[in-house]
Amino acid sequence: MKLGIVGLPNVGKSTLFNAITQAGAESANYPFCTIEPNVGVVAVPDERLHKLKEIYNSEKIVPTAIEFCDIAGLVRGASKGEGLGNKFLSHIREVESIIHVVRCFEDPNVVHVDGSVDPLRDVETINLELIFSDIEVLERRIQKTQKAAKADKSLLSELDLLNKIKETLEDNKCVRTMEFTDDEKAFVKQLNLLTSKPVIYATNVSEDDLANDGADNPMVEKVREFASSENAQVVVICAQIEAEIAELEEDEKKEFLSDLGLVESGLDKLIKASYSLLGLISFLTAGPKEIRAWTIKRGTKAPQAGGKIHSDIERGFIRAETIAYEDLVNVGTMNAAKEKGLVRLEGKDYEVKDGDVILFRFNV
Numbered sequence: 001m002k003l004g005i006v007g008l009p010n011v012g013k014s015t016l017f018n019a020i021t022q023a024g025a026e027s028a029n030y031p032f033c034t035i036e037p038n039v040g041v042v043a044v045p046d047e048r049l050h051k052l053k054e055i056y057n058s059e060k061i062v063p064t065a066i067e068f069c070d071i072a073g074l075v076r077g078a079s080k081g082e083g084l085g086n087k088f089l090s091h092i093r094e095v096e097s098i099i100h101v102v103r104c105f106e107d108p109n110v111v112h113v114d115g116s117v118d119p120l121r122d123v124e125t126i127n128l129e130l131i132f133s134d135i136e137v138l139e140r141r142i143q144k145t146q147k148a149a150k151a152d153k154s155l156l157s158e159l160d161l162l163n164k165i166k167e168t169l170e171d172n173k174c175v176r177t178m179e180f181t182d183d184e185k186a187f188v189k190q191l192n193l194l195t196s197k198p199v200i201y202a203t204n205v206s207e208d209d210l211a212n213d214g215a216d217n218p219m220v221e222k223v224r225e226f227a228s229s230e231n232a233q234v235v236v237i238c239a240q241i242e243a244e245i246a247e248l249e250e251d252e253k254k255e256f257l258s259d260l261g262l263v264e265s266g267l268d269k270l271i272k273a274s275y276s277l278l279g280l281i282s283f284l285t286a287g288p289k290e291i292r293a294w295t296i297k298r299g300t301k302a303p304q305a306g307g308k309i310h311s312d313i314e315r316g317f318i319r320a321e322t323i324a325y326e327d328l329v330n331v332g333t334m335n336a337a338k339e340k341g342l343v344r345l346e347g348k349d350y351e352v353k354d355g356d357v358i359l360f361r362f363n364v
């Protein structure tokens with residue numbers, strides 16, 4: 001899973017991104033991740049892995065990971081090629097969802113590119129650039145489809161839909177505010193429009209506003225209202241505090257957070273919000289060598305889940321020996337679980353659940 005961090009200059013993106021890379025996971029464990037200077041890989045926190053490590057007496061834990069990509073340089077006029085505009089927009093095209101950092105802290109020492117702190121105006125500025133870029137993509141596509149539709153009338157409904165999306169964009173609304181049928185959804189997905197991507201607005205607040213989850217900061221409330229109008233989520237963070245947390249050891253981190261009246265870090269909140277926004281869950285594999293978590297979309301069937309581990313598992317799938325994490329922890333050992341009949345033999349139509357501990361049987 002790859003998330004792109006965007007926002008105007010001076011809102012706290014680099015501060016957040018540096019915190020992410022510092023908290024970063026060992027990249028050696030994640031060969032699928034692209035290691036570039038603007039990409040940070042973080043482990044998805046999962047308490048269950050530690051418990052399983054005890055049960056299996058395993059050597060190590062390998063959490064699942066997500067990639068954050070720092071997409072700096074987005075400014076007013078980007079879609080017209082201002083700054084390095086179009087290059088940055090193409091980076092956004094590659095990510096699955098967007099973390100849009102919005103400045104909600106006052107600080108006379110930190111200059112705002114537009115002279116004052118106004119999160120809604122900032123959100124609009126960035127969204128407009130993405131909207132302009134999407135309109136360009138649609139105009140090209142509409143032209144092509146119009147030509148093709150002269151010979152193939154079945155394309156007329158596609159053309160209708162393209163025009164409907166373009167009208168929404170021309171109304172300064174993002175594609176993610178639109179409702180689609182399942183068929184339309186599949187079509188829209190392959191258009192890969194920037195404003196159709198799921199968004200989390202990360203409101204960057206001062207340390208004082210953090211404890212009440214931003215409720216004391218009217219700017220955060222405004223962003224919340226706006227986000228709910230476009231099916232987006234809001235996570236309240238303080239980038240500076242994240243930078244401090246990133247330097248601490250795990251137990252120091254807990255103490256530091258509780259001193260601030262917090263349960264989890266902003267980064268952990270962002271990861272969880274992204275997981276739920278994208279409909280993701282984790283299944284687990286366990287053995288004496290390692291306990292490992294794997295990310296899948298909710299609704300993934302057993303063979304395809306196995307395919308995340310190795311394509312051979314998907315190809316030669318026989319069955320998935322499955323136990324719910326809770327069941328395993330309740331009885332304490334795999335043998336006890338088997339005696340109690342808690343280990344299920346699931347076939348190719350089984351939909352994997354969050355927290356399933358699975359051993360795949362397959363032909364090679």
Ligand code: GDP
Nearest residue numbers: 009010011012013014015105107110238239240
């Ligand atoms: P970027 O241009 O969006 O990457 O912004 P930076 O991360 O470079 O931050 C711009 C300035 O704002 C830097 O001087 C940061 O130290 C400062 N800054 C970032 N986050 C916070 C914050 O939460 N509170 C305050 N007061 N300053 C911050």
